[in-house]
Amino acid sequence: MARQHREAIIEPELPIIDPHHHLWDRLNYRYLFPELLADVGSGHNIRSTCYEQVREMYRAAGPEELKSLGETEFVSGVAAMSESGRYGPTRCIAGIIGFVDLQLGSRAKGVLEQHVAVSNGRLRGIRNGSTWSDDPTLKTFTAGAPKGLLPDKSFREGFAALAPLGLAFDGWMFQTQLDDLVDLARAFPQTTIVLNHVGGPLAIGPYAGKREEAFTEWRNRIRKIAALPNTYVKLGGLGMKMIGFTFYENPEPPSSQDLEKAWRPYIETCIEASARNARCSRAISRWTKAPAAIRSCGTPSSASPPATRPTRRSRSSVARQQRRIAWRCELVPLIVRVTRV
Amino acid sequence: MQTQAPSRHLPIRKDWLAATQEPALEPDRQIIDPHHHLWDRPGNRYLLHDLVEDLSSGHNIRATVFLECREMYRAEGPPELRSLGETTFVAGVAAMSESGKYGPARACAGIIGNVDFRIGSRAKGILEQHIVASGGRFRGIRNGATWHADPSLRVFTSGAGEGLYLDRSWREGFAALAPLNLSFEAWMFHSQLGDLVDLARAFPETKIVLNHVGGALGVGPYADKRKEVFADWSTQIAKLGQFPNVYIKLGGLGMPSLSGFEMGRQDSAPSSEQLAQAWRPYLDTCIAAFGPDRSMFESNFPVDKGMCSYANLWNAFKRVAESYSQDEKNALFHNTALKFYRLW
Numbered sequence A: 001m002a003r004q005h006r007e008a009i010i011e012p013e014l015p016i017i018d019p020h021h022h023l024w025d026r027l028n029y030r031y032l033f034p035e036l037l038a039d040v041g042s043g044h045n046i047r048s049t050c051y052e053q054v055r056e057m058y059r060a061a062g063p064e065e066l067k068s069l070g071e072t073e074f075v076s077g078v079a080a081m082s083e084s085g086r087y088g089p090t091r092c093i094a095g096i097i098g099f100v101d102l103q104l105g106s107r108a109k110g111v112l113e114q115h116v117a118v119s120n121g122r123l124r125g126i127r128n129g130s131t132w133s134d135d136p137t138l139k140t141f142t143a144g145a146p147k148g149l150l151p152d153k154s155f156r157e158g159f160a161a162l163a164p165l166g167l168a169f170d171g172w173m174f175q176t177q178l179d180d181l182v183d184l185a186r187a188f189p190q191t192t193i194v195l196n197h198v199g200g201p202l203a204i205g206p207y208a209g210k211r212e213e214a215f216t217e218w219r220n221r222i223r224k225i226a227a228l229p230n231t232y233v234k235l236g237g238l239g240m241k242m243i244g245f246t247f248y249e250n251p252e253p254p255s256s257q258d259l260e261k262a263w264r265p266y267i268e269t270c271i272e273a274s275a276r277n278a279r280c281s282r283a284i285s286r287w288t289k290a291p292a293a294i295r296s297c298g299t300p301s302s303a304s305p306p307a308t309r310p311t312r313r314s315r316s317s318v319a320r321q322q323r324r325i326a327w328r329c330e331l332v333p334l335i336v337r338v339t340r341v
Numbered sequence B: 001m002q003t004q005a006p007s008r009h010l011p012i013r014k015d016w017l018a019a020t021q022e023p024a025l026e027p028d029r030q031i032i033d034p035h036h037h038l039w040d041r042p043g044n045r046y047l048l049h050d051l052v053e054d055l056s057s058g059h060n061i062r063a064t065v066f067l068e069c070r071e072m073y074r075a076e077g078p079p080e081l082r083s084l085g086e087t088t089f090v091a092g093v094a095a096m097s098e099s100g101k102y103g104p105a106r107a108c109a110g111i112i113g114n115v116d117f118r119i120g121s122r123a124k125g126i127l128e129q130h131i132v133a134s135g136g137r138f139r140g141i142r143n144g145a146t147w148h149a150d151p152s153l154r155v156f157t158s159g160a161g162e163g164l165y166l167d168r169s170w171r172e173g174f175a176a177l178a179p180l181n182l183s184f185e186a187w188m189f190h191s192q193l194g195d196l197v198d199l200a201r202a203f204p205e206t207k208i209v210l211n212h213v214g215g216a217l218g219v220g221p222y223a224d225k226r227k228e229v230f231a232d233w234s235t236q237i238a239k240l241g242q243f244p245n246v247y248i249k250l251g252g253l254g255m256p257s258l259s260g261f262e263m264g265r266q267d268s269a270p271s272s273e274q275l276a277q278a279w280r281p282y283l284d285t286c287i288a289a290f291g292p293d294r295s296m297f298e299s300n301f302p303v304d305k306g307m308c309s310y311a312n313l314w315n316a317f318k319r320v321a322e323s324y325s326q327d328e329k330n331a332l333f334h335n336t337a338l339k340f341y342r343l344w
Helices: A033-040 A069-083 A102-118 A153-159 A175-187 A211-226 A256-274 A285-296 A315-330 A334-339 B014-018 B048-055 B084-098 B117-133 B151-156 B168-174 B190-202 B226-241 B272-290 B310-323 B326-340
Strands: A015-021 A024-026 A029-031 A045-052 A091-098 A123-129 A168-172 A193-195 A231-235 A280-282 B030-036 B039-041 B044-046 B060-067 B106-113 B138-144 B183-187 B208-210 B246-250 B295-297
Touching: A029 A033, A033 A045, A033 A069, A033 A091, A045 A069, A069 A091, A069 A102, A069 B084, A102 A123, A102 A153, A153 A175, A175 A193, A175 A211, A211 A231, A211 A256, A231 A256, B030 B295, B030 B326, B044 B048, B048 B060, B048 B084, B048 B106, B060 B084, B060 B326, B084 B106, B084 B117, B117 B138, B117 B168, B168 B190, B190 B208, B190 B226, B226 B246, B226 B272, B246 B272, B246 B326, B272 B295, B272 B310, B295 B310, B295 B326, B310 B326
Parallel strands: A015 A045, A045 A091, A091 A123, A123 A168, A168 A193, A193 A231, A231 A280, B030 B060, B060 B106, B106 B138, B138 B183, B183 B208, B208 B246, B246 B295
Antiparallel strands: A024 A029, B039 B044
C-alpha cells in the first residue's frame, strides 16, 4: 500500500461482533493471533469474533476425514489465549465455524461430534464452500467442490446431522448457484443457514462489464432466500476480486466512503430483503459506519448499479432502520441464534 | 498480567547465546525433548515459532512434551477449571505442529497440565476434562512443591507450603491419576526428597517422574556447600532410584537455583564442554541410580535458555552420554520418554 488511510473511527462505542474472519500462516502472508489483535484493536469496539474455516492447520497425517480437526484444535487454542484476558477485551474466536465434508453422509455425525469436543464447545457450525463454475475466470475462485454440491444426496445426508447437534451451516457460492440454497433451506427448515459474503455477486468473467444485469439477477435470488425464515446473510466479503471492484489497482487504498459507495447497493438489498425478520449478520466492521454515513453522504454516484435504496422513505429512516437491525443482528438474540457466542 | 520475578530465571540474551553456539554433535541421533514450556510474558515470548527455531538448530528433535507453567489460564470461571485454558492453548499449538508446516518435530505431542490436587476427590472429573481438551495428548499433572524455610529461597518456591506431597486431601486428588493412565511430575528441592520417597511408596501403581535431577540447590544457604549438598542429594537419589515407579529428568541445571549464577555471568555463553563438566556428576549419579530406562534428558526451555543455547545444551548431554552404550543413549535421549509419555 502506498499510503495508509487513517480515518477517525465512526461510532467507536458501537458494540460489534465480527462473525467471519480467518487465521493462517502462509508463505509471505501470516495472519495469526497477533495480526488479528492488531486489527480488532484498531479503534472499533469489537466485542467478539467468529473464526471461519479456511483449510488451515489440517493434520498432515491420519484419515482424510479427520484432518480438518487440526484446524478446529488450532483455533480453539487461540481462543484459549484470548480467554486468558491478557490480550484485551475482545473475545477472539468465541465461535468456530469448522469444516466437515458433509458428503460423508451418515458418517458426518461422528466427525462433527469430534469437532464439538475438541472445540471445547465453541463449534457453532460448518461451512462447505460450493462455489462452482465452468467459466475459466470463475474457476480460479472455486475450491474444488463438485457441481451441484448442495442438491447432492450424500451431502444432504451429512447436512441432516447439523440441526440435532445445534450447528448452523455457512453457505458459500456464486450468485449463479443461489437457487440451490433456496432448495436446501426449504428442505431443512430446522437448520439455520447463513449465506456468506452477500451471496457471491459477480462482476467478472461472464459478468465483466455487466454489473447491472448481474445485480438484478443476484437481487432476485437474494429476495427468494430472504423469504425463508431459517436463512441469514453475512454482509461483507465485497473486497474479493470476483465482485469486480478494483480498488486494489489504485495507488492508495480506498476510503470508507469509496467502499461505502461501492458496497451500499449490495448491503442495502440484503438488509431490505431480510428486514422483515431482521436476519442479517454483519461480516464487516466498517459497515458500522453505515448509519452515520447514510446520514451524511449524498446519493450514490451514477456509476453505481441500479438504485436499490428505497425511495418512499427518507434517508434518516433508513438509517434508523439499519441501526436497529445492526444492533439486533449483533446482539442477542439474533446472532446468538446463529452463533451462540 | 503475570510478571516474572526478576531473579528467578536468567534473561534470554540472544546475541550472548549466538556467539558460542555450536554445530550439533551426532546430528542424526533421535531426541524427544520431554520438558519445555511455552509462554507469552512481557518481554519474554516463547511460542511455537520460537520453539521451532530452537528445535531446528541442528539436533534431530522428533517430538516434545509441554510442561505446565500457569500459562493462558482462563481469566474467568471457577478457579479449579482455569488451568483448562493452558491445556486448550497447548493443544492448539500441537495441532499447528501436526499440520506439518513447522518441520518434522511433533511439538507438544504430550501435554502435562495442572490440576491442584488439594481439591481432593473432585480432581478426577477435572482431569477428564483436561484429557478431552487436550485432544488425547494429555499425559499427566505437575504440582510444584518447592518449599524452603529460608527466606532467600522463597523466590524459587511454588507457594504451596511445606509438605504438599504428604497432605491428605492432596493425595486424594493424586489417587485419580493412575486409573486415568496419567503420570505425575514432581518438582521439589533436594531438601524435600524424603516426601517423594513416601509418596512413591504409598502409590506404587502411579508413575512419577522427578523433574530437574531432584532440585539440588546451589544458592541461598547452600551457595558455598556444593559438596555437602551433593552428598545429601545423592543419598536421596539412590533411595528414589529403588522405586520402579519413579523416573528422573536429566536437566534443569541451567536454572540459577540449582547451578548458581556463575556461568550465566560469563562474557560469553558456556560451551558444551563447560556445561558437560559442570553437569556430569549430577547426571551420572542419576543414571546410576535409575538406569537409562528410567532417565531422560530434558531441555527445560526456555527457562534454561538464560544459560545456554538449545544446540549447546544437547551437545552437553551428548558429551555426558559418551561413556554409555548405544542402547543406553537411545534410552536416555529418546526411548525412555517415548514409552513414558506414550508418544507413538
